[in-house]
Amino acid sequence: MLAETRAVLVDALHNDAPISELFATESTYLNSRLARYYSVDGVTGDELRRIALPADSHRGGLLTQGAILKVTANGSTTSPIVRGAWVAERLLGCEIPPPPSGIPALEPDIRGATTIRQQLAKHRADTACASCHRLMDPVGFALEKFDPAGQWRKNYRITDSAGKRRDLPIDAADILADGSPFSGIDEFKNVVAGRPEQLARNLAGHMVSYGTGARLSFADRDAITEIAMTAAPQDYGMRSILNSVITHPIFLTK
Numbered sequence: 163m164l165a166e167t168r169a170v171l172v173d174a175l176h177n178d179a180p181i182s183e184l185f186a187t188e189s190t191y192l193n194s195r196l197a198r199y200y201s202v203d204g205v206t207g208d209e210l211r212r213i214a215l216p217a218d219s220h221r222g223g224l225l226t227q228g229a230i231l232k233v234t235a236n237g238s239t240t241s242p243i244v245r246g247a248w249v250a251e252r253l254l255g256c257e258i259p260p261p262p263s264g265i266p267a268l269e270p271d272i273r274g275a276t277t278i279r280q281q282l283a284k285h286r287a288d289t290a291c292a293s294c295h296r297l298m299d300p301v302g303f304a305l306e307k308f309d310p311a312g313q314w315r316k317n318y319r320i321t322d323s324a325g326k327r328r329d330l331p332i333d334a335a336d337i338l339a340d341g342s343p344f345s346g347i348d349e350f351k352n353v354v355a356g357r358p359e360q361l362a363r364n365l366a367g368h369m370v371s372y373g374t375g376a377r378l379s380f381a382d383r384d385a386i387t388e389i390a391m392t393a394a395p396q397d398y399g400m401r402s403i404l405n406s407v408i409t410h411p412i413f414l415t416k
Contacts, residue, residue, distance in 0.1 A: 163227065163312070164229050166192065166196060166229065167227050167229045169210055170184070170224070170227075171400075173212070174400040175401050175404065177401075178396060178401040179399060180397040180398055180399055180400075181358055181362050181365060181398045181399070181400060181403065182355035182356070182358045182398070183223075184361075184400075185223045185224060185253075185361070186222065186223050186352050186355035187223050188215050189212055190212070190213060190215060190221055190222055191211060191213070192210065192211070193205065193207060193210045193211070194206050194207055194208065196210075197213065199228070199312075199313065200219070200221055200228075200313075200314075201314065202219060202221070220307070220347055223351050223355075225249065225304075225347070225350075227312070228311070228312035229312075230312075231245075231312035232311060234249070234305075235312075236310065237311075238310055240278075240308070240310050241278070242278060242279075242298070242299050242301075242303050242306060243295075243299065244302070245301070245302040245305050246299050246300070246301035246303070246305075247302075249301050250297055252368075254301070254354065254360065254361070254364060255360060255361070255364030256298075259294060261291070277318060277331070277332070278306070282295070282299060299336070300337060300338050300344075301338075301350075303333070304336065304344060304346065304347050304350035305334075305347060306333075306334050307334050315332070317330060317332060318330040318332060334346040334347060334350075358397070359391075359394070359398065362389075362394075362398040362403055363386050363390045365400075366389040366403055366407055367382075369403070369404060370389075370416065373407065373408070382412060385410060386412075388410065389406045389412075390403070390406075392406040393405075
């Protein structure tokens, strides 16, 4: 899984691929073992190579890679809050403030009677919580049809307090904070990919922070926007963004 993510990023850098292709693409890097795990037929051999994904696959892009999906789950359950906050902050550039003091944590449903969406409804209705949850929850819900191990699922398989197994439906549709609706992961990927400037600014900011070892401040935002706009004529290509970062004064002086 890690090799898939690295291969995709290396390919994007070498070919100056538009940053939008990191989120919505019809191919990825697989070998036979990972292809079986993703339920993609026709891939043989142990060598990782670029594979065109079938039309009915929900894979393609960082958001649907096992390495991303597993690191944002705890191994046994998924949380739209955890996944949503990680993706929103790390990949989309949204700032998620810490929860206000005095707000109780989400209580686990030991009866197995409600979905995570139903459990979160109370938090999302609370005005003290809503401003943050509207940023991260929709992102997390878009990924809910991937289980903690990164495999596709159609329902939640729940064992209730009586030991009885049952299926509960997964609703992966929602509306982003800016009002953009989506019906599931496929539409969500396209919505995200349609915001290349936002994605480029976020990537440039991470590159500057990583390369200089210094955290970005509010005063740096104009420089980050300049970096992103320099790469705009190349469709915000990955290598173009990197080149803009390392040649900008902020990288040389910060």
